[in-house]
Amino acid sequence: MKVKLLFAVILLLLLSSLSFAQDDSAEIDTSAVVEELVLPAPPGNLSGVDKPNDHGHSIDLSWELSPDDGGGLNTVLQYDIYHWVPNLMLELNLVRDSISVIQKIIRKTTNGIIEGSQADSMKKVFEKLSRSELFDVRNSLTEYVKKGNKGLAEACKSYPEGGAWLFLDKKPSGTSTFDHIGSKEFKSSGFVPDFANLYYRVDAVTADGAKASSNILGPIQSSGQWYNTFRTPVVFSVLLFTLLTVFFVQKARKGADLYVRPLGGIEAVDDAIGRATEMGRPILYVLGLGSAADIATIASFTILGRVAKKVAEYQTELLVPTYDPIVMTVAQEVVKSAYLDAGRPDAYKEDTVHFVTQSQFAYVAAVNGIMLRELPATNIYMGKFFAESLILAETGALAGSIQISGTDEIAQIPFFIVACDYTLIGEELYAASAYLGKEPVLLGSLKAQDYAKAAIIVLAVIGVILAQFDFGTEFVNLFEVVN
Amino acid sequence: MKKTSMVVFATIASLFLLSWIVKGMFSEGSSPYLDGFLVTLAAFLTLAIMSFLYKDNPYYKFAEHLFVGVSAAYAMCLGFWSTIVGNLIPRLSSTVSDFFQVNYIEGDYNIFFVIPIIFGILLLMRLSPKAGWLSRWPLAFIVGTTAGLNFVRYLRSDFINQINSTIIPLLIDWNGFGDFFSNMNFSATGQLVMMFSNLVIFVGVVCGIIYFYFSKEHTGWFGRASKVGIWILMITFGASFGYTVMGRISLLVGRITFLFKDWLEIIS
Structure with a gap:
């Protein structure tokens, strides 16, 4: 049943592809002389090169403007660019379209998306199939395109037989270049095969629809470069x-003594930890909303390590509410290692670093609550911050905490500057991690x-x-x- | 519970019920009392969050915990159903796809999809005291890969493009002082403004970089240049501050519009 069905579908496609090619050949190959219209002078010297420094599948075209473009009769309205493709390519394009229709039916996104009578007729055919049959047909068609693409280079050699000129794009008068950027995805209808003979033509078009064709460019081949x-x-x-x-x-x-100038914000960290210890209150360390992949968060981990070590030495409480689960995991490792380095692994508590939520303002609400209930002596904000920066810093200031901040988010630095006692601006955050760590690599x-x-x-x-x-x-x- | 607190709670509860009933009575939807409840709830939660401006209180705590709990649970469900069930499983196994009642996408099978599964499992290993060390591998992969990728990206945008954008002529269309003074105007595209603009860019970049130079003490001429740099930074931050505050005010306007239009229907 499935095999029969598949054959029927492909047969239908091939039949429609033939009619499509015939229709289009009549529609797109309009180089024939149009009677009673004054033809413009054709564009000259059409040339092209493989687009340099790319992954292939693209050709850069250039031509001399038609003498009637900006001069002479001055009738040229636009240039139409054509690309010769073998029938196999037209056929594959149609199959690609049907794969796309099937995909949309599978994902139930057809409503209002499919346009055009051909797509609609394909939709009617495919909609009758069950899901498993749709998958079968789609896979078979994909395989068909894959195999067909392998024969494209050979089919291109048949020029000018067994193919048609396909309209690519139009450019306004005065334009003398066009980059044909093809797709490298064989599933895409814009796929342009590498190392295949390609042919191009540019028509000068007047407002009346009269066209004059340039010389035919080709064969020309595209290829990718290893080095850009x-x-x-x-x-x-x-x-x-x-x-x-x-x-x-x-x-x-x-052992060379590499000088790094003191940074006010970082010098204050030790004092702030001391203050928290004397007051018997915790230290709140906020890593921001960045992921573990952000440079600011990575720098913040180093600073957290240093803070955690001091905290372990002074036996002060540390609170690290996190926004991102991966950041939480890394931060837990960092704090754990710091407690080990300080010789106090027993003092480490798993919930020192805890996850809150991945919703920005819910996170802020939670951290604000911590600030007002736990009343930390010191708040340290280091990492990537967004709209929540002022809300956090303002609440911290209201709670009477000493606040040290650092971020590379330029738009948020002003808020930290106005609401915090010390702020590390941009790159000072990265420098701080090196300054504190004193590690040779940093x-x-x-x-x-x-x-x-x-x-x-x-x-x-x-x-x-x-x-x-x-x-x-x-x-x-x-x-x-x-x- | 104190007497005052009880009175406040009773008042708020009564207002809530009153608002619900009134909104339900005048709502035109298919389920008026449900719509009325939802609008009232949204309004009271907004007010509960805003009550933080006065001080921490039980209503703020309630709204905060509700917000955190709902968002965390929602994010977890969304992550599981859209990423793991929606995207990963249909490309890996038909049996598991059937179990979750999602369509198995046969042609999209890709062995590389197994890698994130392995990394995900390794991350969960931290729950085990003995195999916890395995969770460091995916973390190392995430941090290392991103640092490597960002290295080239930042070098290009912050180093090469910075040099490229700073190379600008300081004297534009210069034909001597006589010509400069006779044609002087304050047009945005005029010679004076353009030259001043280029000068600010050049001096700003050089002095800004000097401020962020950490290997030398900021004394003498170096210190003075650094001061100019921090001034330029502060002026930039001031402008940015004002701009962002205006954006925040529009957010506040949005909330107030909700309260006065959708809830109280005082404004149209």
Whole structure:
């Protein structure tokens, strides 16, 4: 039953694909001379290259404007770009469309999404099938497309027989370039095979619909590149930064005294812990709303480790309510290790670091409640914060706690500055983790960062001087990173 | 419970019932009393959260715990049903898909989907005292991978693009002081404003970076440049503060609109 059904469906598709190709050949191949219309001069010298520095499947086209574009009769309205495709491609496109229809039926998202009579007719066919049959048909069709794609390169060699010109896009008059960015996904109807002979044509079109075709470009092939030359500045920067980091880490490991200027906020941490101990009140440490993957949260873990160690030494209570379950897990490990380092593993309590909720303002409500009920002597906010920053800091201030904050979220720093006693601005948060940790790796990377900043200043000054004397363009281009 | 507290509670409960009945009587929906209850509940919870402005109280505590509990449970259910049941299981096993009554997607089977399952199980290992150390592996993977990926991204956006954007001419269309003073105007695209703008960008970037330079003490000319840097930062933060506060006020307006329009129906 299934096999019969499958055959019927594919047969139907093939039949409709033939009619589709015939209809479209009449509709899209309009290069024939239109009588009684004044034809514009055709665009000239259509050329193309494989798009450089990409994953393939794309061709960059360029042509000379029609003499009647901006001059001569000045009748050119637009340029229509065509792409020659073998019948196999047209057939596969139709099969791809039917796969897409089946997917939508499976996911029950057909209502109002499918448009066009062909899609509707396909929908009528497929809607009668059961779910398991739909899966079978979809898998068979996917397999069919997969196999068909393998034969595309061979089918492209048959040009100009056994194919049709497919309309790609239109460009307004005055335009002389077009990037045909194909899809690399074989399931997509915009799929352009690599290493296959491709052919293009550009028509100059007037407002009356008269068209004149350029020369045919082809055969031309697309292919992917292993190295994106546009990213060369990034490679050099990575190498430079890595070398600097390795150099300073080694230096720090050999015992060199790497100076880091004192940071007010971090100097205050020890005092704040001491205050909490004297008052017999807990310390509240908020890691923010970032995930464990955020750099600010990673820096915050280091600071938490240091705070937890001091807390363990002074036997003060620490409260770490967390927003993200992964952050909670990492924070628990960090605090546990800190208690071990302090020689007080027995004092570690599993619920020191606890999960609250992953809803932003519910989390804030809970932390605010902790602040007012537990009355912590010190609140430390380090990590990634968003709209909740002021609510937290304001409540902490009302509760009379000493507050130290640090974030790299520029929009939130002002709120911390106005409501906290000490604030680590942006990169000071990263520096703080190195300053507190005094570990060679962190200190080394901090030093490397400082040298990178010095490099920015030097290069910016040189660039500004060169830009002033019109030598700047080439210099600026050195730092141009194109996607 | 104190007498005052009881009176307050009784008053609030009465107001709640009154609001529910009145809203139910005048509601035009298919289930007026349910609609009335939901609007009243939303309004009272809003007021309960706002009561925090006065001081911590049992009504705030109730709203807070309700909010935290509901959101945590909702997030957990959503995560389980949409991610694990909705996306993962249908691509891995037809038997388990049948168990959860979701459609198995045969063609989408991908062995790589097993990796997050393994990592998820390893994370749960921390519940076991003996195998807890295994949970560190997925954590190391998450932190390490992201740090590596972000390294290139940040280097590009914060280092290379920063240099690129700072290279700007300080003197624009410069033809001597005579020409400058004779054509001076305060148009946004005029020579004076453009030159001032470029100067602020250049000085701001250089001095800002000097402020964040940690390897040298901020004394002498270096300290002065650093001070200029922090001033520029503070002016920027001030502007950002004002802008964000205006955004927050619009949130407050939204809540007040709900109270006065949807609940009390005082404003139209």
